[in-house]
Each structure stands twice: as structure tokens, then as C-alpha cells.
Amino acid sequence: MKFLHTMLRVRDLDAALDFYCNKLGLKETSRRVDETHRYTLVFLAAPGDERLVEQARASGHRGAPLVELTYNWDAEDYGEARFFGHLAYEVDDIYEHCGRLMAAGIAINRPPRDGQMAFVRSPDHHSIELLQKGAPLPPQEPWKSMPNTGKW
Numbered sequence: 001m002k003f004l005h006t007m008l009r010v011r012d013l014d015a016a017l018d019f020y021c022n023k024l025g026l027k028e029t030s031r032r033v034d035e036t037h038r039y040t041l042v043f044l045a046a047p048g049d050e051r052l053v054e055q056a057r058a059s060g061h062r063g064a065p066l067v068e069l070t071y072n073w074d075a076e077d078y079g080e081a082r083f084f085g086h087l088a089y090e091v092d093d094i095y096e097h098c099g100r101l102m103a104a105g106i107a108i109n110r111p112p113r114d115g116q117m118a119f120v121r122s123p124d125h126h127s128i129e130l131l132q133k134g135a136p137l138p139p140q141e142p143w144k145s146m147p148n149t150g151k152w
Helices: 013-023 047-059 094-103
Strands: 005-009 027-034 039-045 066-072 086-091 108-110 117-121 127-132
Touching: 013 027, 013 039, 013 066, 027 047, 039 047, 094 108, 094 117, 094 127
Parallel strands: 005 066, 086 127
Antiparallel strands: 027 039, 039 066, 108 117, 117 127
């Protein structure tokens, strides 16, 4: 058994792609538009997983770890969408990554006070956990005194 993907329903595909690709740093690997059933699927990979996606595609197997964004063209209320838990990604420098997200206008709901873990939320209120690769970084400002905000 291996992990294939996590599917997330999104209300606004453009806003979701802006968050996941332009701000969080994922890469679109494929897209399926179904005119008959009125939905679009967009599959995203973390930059470090792009090689795995290509290897799987070349060998005819299902892909590597992916996020599947499902956009149903007809309006539907998904509420807060916190029932699924969260997505987690390992990052090389949690302070740099969170700083880049903040500069892009993304609220850091659980700052990386411990140099190890942070949470942000997508435009559709999905929780995204960021974990420091390797050992935690030494606590530093402004993160170590930054309070939690919103839900995560």
C-alpha cells in the first residue's frame, strides 16, 4: 500500500491555485476538465516529489504523493471543511517559508514558535501543517512571541 493523494474540494479554483502554487509552492502536475459532470480536477505535487511523479508516469503506475483539488462548477456549501484534519509538508527552513507566506498575505495561524511546526489555512479553510526538516531551528523573533490566530 502507498499513499496516492488527498482530495480537497475548493470553492474558487483560481484562489486555491494561487494559494497552493504561488504561495505554498506546490506544482501542478496534471488537470482533468469534465464538461459532462461539470467539474475540474487539478493534481499538485510538492517540489521535492516532482521526480517521483515523473517516474511513476514513465513506468505506467499511479502517481506519487499528490493533492487533488476538486472544483465542482455548480455552487455547493462545504462549511469550514475542517473535518478532514490537515495536510502536512516538510520544509527546509520554517522561518523563511512562513516569512514568505506572511509577505504574500497569508495569516500564520500557529506560528513556528518552537522552530519546528506552523499552521496556515487555505482560502477554503483547509489546515496546512508545515514541519521543519531535521532538527527544530532555535526559537527566534518575531515567531517565538507571536500568538495563535484564527483556527488551525
